[in-house]
Amino acid sequence: DVKVTQSSRYLVKRTGEKVFLECVQDMDHENMFWYRQDPGLGLRLIYFSYDVKMKEKGDIPEGYSVSREKKERFSLILESASTNQTSMYLCASTITGGEFTGSYEQYFGPGTRLTVT
């Protein structure tokens, strides 16, 4: 079974702190994603990575950065946490689909609920 783990289930940080959220997958997936989930807004893509050291911005990258030094690990960084970054953060991974098959299912971690005070 694919397993995606996230470093913390709950996290409380102060405004202005630098925050690291870690995600690790154990199935050698090429693609990894960071989403945030807010009530009424569904899941929104922050950043994704399709290979080591490769990254692309998603729909809401402002205030975030990412790092992917190893294939299994994808980190989300909040350079200076703000209260509007209080949210549930979800990491996911998937293999690379083909031109005619499209994407495959994404495997999600349990989520990190971050509160910035």
Added chain:
Amino acid sequence: SQQGEEDPQALSIQEGENATMNCSYKTSINNLQWYRQNSGRGLVHLILIRSNEREKHSGRLRVTLDTSKKSSSLLITASRAADTASYFCATDHGGAQKLVFGQGTRLTINP
């Protein structure tokens, strides 16, 4: 925005009844996927239907896709209390394995 819309936003039914959720999207897709999320947890993949498929089954789940109407439905038959969760559709519009998620339907099964 390509984000899909789900309908209804919330659904409450009695155990044993069938539950139907709908998803609409705006631009052409490679495939459409449905996910379940139990309260405060990550999402779990339920089923994937490709753009050239019209219907797919998995256990008590039945998914239909109408690309001409840009819509899909998820039917859960003979619902159980354990089906209580939020259900999300996600669409693949091509490129880089990205999915666009809808806002979800919160399903409550009453015993």
